Amino acid sequence: MLSPGKPYPLGATPSQQGINFALAAPSAEAVDLCIFDTTGNNEQQRLSLKEQTDGIWHGHLPSGKPGLVYAYRVHGPWNPKTGHRFNPSKLLLDPYAREITGTYDGSDLFLGHDPANPEKRDPRDNAAVALKARVATPLAPAATAGHARIAPGDRVLYELHVKGQTKLNPAVPAPLRGTYAGLAEPAVLDHLQHLGVTTLSLMPVQHRADEPRLLRMGLSNYWGYNTIGWFAPEARYWSGRPGTTPASEFRAMADAIHARGMELVIDVVYNHSAESDELGPTLSMRGIDNALYYHLREDDRSLYENWAGTGNCLNLGEPRVLQLVMDSLRFWACEMGVDGFRFDLAPVLGRADAQRGFDARAPFFAAIAQDPVLSRTLLIAEPWDIGPGGYRLGEFPPGWLEWNDRYRDTQRGFWLRQDHDDKAGLGDFAHRFAASSTEFAHRGRAPTASVNFITAHDGFTLRDLVSYDERHNLANGENNGDGHGHNLSNNCGAEGPSDDPAVLALRTRLQRALLATLMLSQGTPMLLAGDELGHSQQGNNNAYCQDNDTTWLAWIGTSAPGSDAARLGAFIARLAALRREAPALRSTRWWPAEPAPGDSSSPGIRWLRPDGEPMTPADWNDTGTALAIHFGHGTTAKEGDGSSSWLVMVNAGAQAVSFTLPPGAWLLCLSTDPEADTGDGPRALEGTAQVPFSSIGIART
Structure with missing residues (x-):
């Protein structure tokens, strides 16, 4: 009783x-x-x-x-x-x-x-x-509840899928592949640390329910953006080992990540539930108290607001619903060892009602800000939804980071579309390279608020970005109508796989230029899992329902010395090491737009033409494809004191460009040109530097 x-x-x-x-x-x-x-x-x-x-x-x-x-x-x-x-x-x-x-x-x-x-x-x-x-046996509180460990300027995000990361990895014991335990294996974490990754960003790990349409086709919501259990780790990623539960295995994984000095972020979906629209299933909240938990249409309360494009939206304007979300977040931070959260379609969370729309001071944001645990976690917004006025890049509260899709599109347009009408110019490139101040330099926000990325789970992989002009999504069962239609990609002369040495060389060159841009830009860089391996999804740019080798990372042969994957991984590791070595490239403060007049040693960014002269308004507005970015403290810096000057020489054009160097003793540290980059260490430059086509050269004093 x-x-x-x-x-x-x-x-x-x-x-x-x-x-x-x-x-x-x-x-x-x-x-x-x-x-x-x-x-x-x-x-x-x-x-x-x-x-x-x-x-x-x-x-x-x-x-x-x-x-x-x-x-x-x-x-x-x-x-x-x-x-x-x-x-x-x-x-x-x-x-x-x-x-x-x-x-x-x-x-x-x-x-x-x-x-x-x-x-x-x-x-x-x-x-x-x-x-x-x-009913689960409670876990002991995590030793580091709610504490992000990595300094903002040092953070390098790596977005991954728990199953896809290890399902085909021969270095992981077979019973653990595709599981939380598999992700915690030393060989997996060794690889990530070698790349320079500091922060693992896991795609959704809360319990999901797959859509009926996918189930009828024999597919599933592999990405996991269809949550129905906000406190339950997804059991499909549990190894099932005796003496463990999904929660205990997740927690052990978090502990293993923390033991490496790394952070753990999870992607969370509080904007909607798996119960879909008015014709969807009754699994939980719809039958518990539909009018409480969901945003309903004012003109017809049998219908749901659909700002997430999934059929419904949770109503965080209701205190009990807000409590559910806050309790869930505290559970993951305090009991499961999570250091931060990436919020899917985050503007929905700031819509207290349909009339007021998005509000950065909405109850959800206020609740987070005052919470003694959650306010200290890493908070990352996907700053758009499909509701009215749903694109809110740069409008989230101070302390939040935001995915910057304009960075993605600009860098793709600059490096991959110079021969097309949708190319990006030097001004756009520079603005995004310097952390998108228009969007983020206000209310005390730092450059690190911009999460810069070239690729993410949604869209082409890096290899596919330089291998396909068109999406190839027929396997999703939507007649190739799903996914982005405009990807700012470049197949380099052949659609899909190619044996042409010239095509393959250009693809390698462009991947390296894009990766260097990402790792050298101000802001918080985010890598996509598998890009370092040359992972391809065969041109599928919306592989949300592909739980197979389309999305599972192929590890066989990637570590072989001299392989393309090994070389690309080593290149990323060098970029990460260079970023760590250069405080100027990972500053958490906005650089002055111009150095102090007449003071060549003052800090700042100097934007230079290839001839070494400062960029003029006319230079920014023309169709040029090359410039140099001079970071640091001028020519008075001393070796080893952390104030060295850095020069990033950018050439997105089709011909090599000779750059006149600023005064000083310059060393070329790295070139993205595969032929020029011998890996033999820095070499002295004498007054000028030749940067090949579609390449970047990085030098320091």
């Missing part, structure tokens, strides 16, 4: 006295707690939660212990026009579930409405197949 229990904390909380259950459902008329056997297939007991306090239904089960499998049936009106979709025939997953059993198969048995008539309630019981929660 149930005793009254307490309305806090929400979820199922085990103790030596039993388990306390608490569920936020203020519009409900009654709530039943359903207890199942350990398989989750057979309902053994149904107990009514008699107590309701301020909209929280609660009760205490004295006999309850960790491992207990449970779910809810919630009673109330069925009236979609007023936003209510209660259906006690459908078993509902606790939004606070720490471990989830069962698999959503996309069948219409999960629908709360009659498949033939969406205005009517479906009476069929789905208890045998519904998703259910398993």
